[in-house]
Amino acid sequence: MARLAGVSRATVSYVLNNADAVRISEPTRRRVREAARELGYVPHAAARSLRAGHSRMVLMPAPAFPVGPVYSQFINDLQVALGRLDYTVVQYGTVGVHDDEAARAWAELRPVAVLVPGSGLGPRGVAVLKRSGARAVVTLGPETVEGAHALLMDHDVVGHSAGAHLFDQGRRRIGVVVPREPGLEAFSAPRLAGVRAALRGTGATVTELPLAHDEGAAARLAARWCELGLDAVFTYNDEYAMLLMRALQDAGVRVPEETAVVGADNLMLGRLLRPRLTTVHLDLPSGAELAALVDRAVRDPAAAPEAHKVMGASVIRRESG
Amino acid sequence: MARLAGVSRATVSYVLNNADAVRISEPTRRRVREAARELGYVPHAAARSLRAGHSRMVLMPAPAFPVGPVYSQFINDLQVALGRLDYTVVQYGTVGVHDDEAARAWAELRPVAVLVPGSGLGPRGVAVLKRSGARAVVTLGPETVEGAHALLMDHDVVGHSAGAHLFDQGRRRIGVVVPREPGLEAFSAPRLAGVRAALRGTGATVTELPLAHDEGAAARLAARWCELGLDAVFTYNDEYAMLLMRALQDAGVRVPEETAVVGADNLMLGRLLRPRLTTVHLDLPSGAELAALVDRAVRDPAAAPEAHKVMGASVIRRESG
DNA sequence: TTGAAAGCGATACCAA
């Protein structure tokens, strides 16, 4: 670069990195800085991390489906928290690629840590990442993966809370909405399983209700509501709750008298519905906690992978059930 | 790497890149590939792009606020479309950094193209990026920036459509909700300005209504609704519409008889409200179009920056106004 | 058909 500023590149490096090991005269520093500014010099991250043998990049796959405010906020907090620890968070757009192929694509960037939501990464993928220099691989999903740290976020508990709550309210024939939208199975399946688990052995029944997120589908489901004979429904989340509750009301089904409705995610919109929506609130780990875990793992990559159950769920009782 | 597979690294490179310039014997290819698999070898993107002098990385700043389904979908389509053209999309988590500082941070990664939503990037930032090798800088915002391609998405038209519609409906005292949430000014200010522009010279009045996205704030606003004397309100988007409409109804204000309500973004929830929400639908450019623009710009970086007006807005009339 | 070697940009050691 600006060794046209009259000095060697080594000097440039010293100045721009405020190296304290060597001392550079003030005039030289100024000359270098000025030259850098004039030329619009920006260091080359690839060259730097090639030389250094490591980077401060934390890689996450970009979510492949429209994501709600809860997750948005989580990512955001995480970015801020990791930024404070001087990491750079990068969301990598992995289109349709899966598993090992995705892991290899990520590994090419030689991130210092990889955070993977969901269950798209297997032990082989983890191995690829670690061999390529990732000092921490953290999965955020329902189960631990060999070799990786895990933040166990089993959506099971969400369904479990909802199911237990409805049972306590005296409901015995419980429907569970399962979104037809692709990409959501990772959340919907455990939520359904959680309801089943909560009701196992109680004699209450659980009916799976596939539902697309559009009015027509909701109306059709509502139309056969009597025939289904359900006295409660857990709707996967608040948005599906709004959709279904509207359809039920339009079909003349009284909520909560004839059918209780419970959503999840505790979105603002639930409070605005009438009746006000009972919902399951999720306690996600704070961005700062996760950032701290990542940092610890990076500093001591040899440590045994930690696994933490981090998702709490609690019912917020309002009017719909 | 696996020159422990008995060959030179040159050969490895040839094999793994399917170089057609040179011919490698089939047995050698097999040996190399097997060794690569066994060792879990993954090429080092930094080294590669350092040597090549360029990358296929398209960089976007990660949004700093919870983002709705419309934008989510847009990003997603874009990622898919650019992926088809063999680019890799990376969302860079720029915490609180702004302007030139952000531009420099991005430039360090030497992306081949940079897409910047909003108006956070000035001509200096563009210059930094281009000097550091970005072959295309595209802004997605209200105005063109010197040196960059622009997809002009002036939210002005959203407000304009809403204002004109309400005026056509005979409304003359029009409120405009402006979210208090930080990070949304980039959208809310032009939407407000659009309403003003649509009504300029008509004698209709425009009243700015700052509103936080919570129930209390909405209730307080609704409580002084009579005193405000408005006969219509454009609520920035559908979510604020839901919030305010609920508060108005709870306060006994009849919608649309006393006050018309118009939202924006055409979210599903608007259809589920009663009265059904009139809204402004946004026509964003498809991911494929934007991807094509990026690709063209990358192929011919010398070409004059293009500027396209790409945002259309149309009112979807339902029941609320 | 394969190997040797230069070079991309930044850093860190050693010598001047």
Added chain:
DNA sequence: TTGGTATCGCTTTCAA
């Protein structure tokens, strides 16, 4: 206090 130089991993040209 500074400059020269080896090095990181990979691609590519030239030679063998």
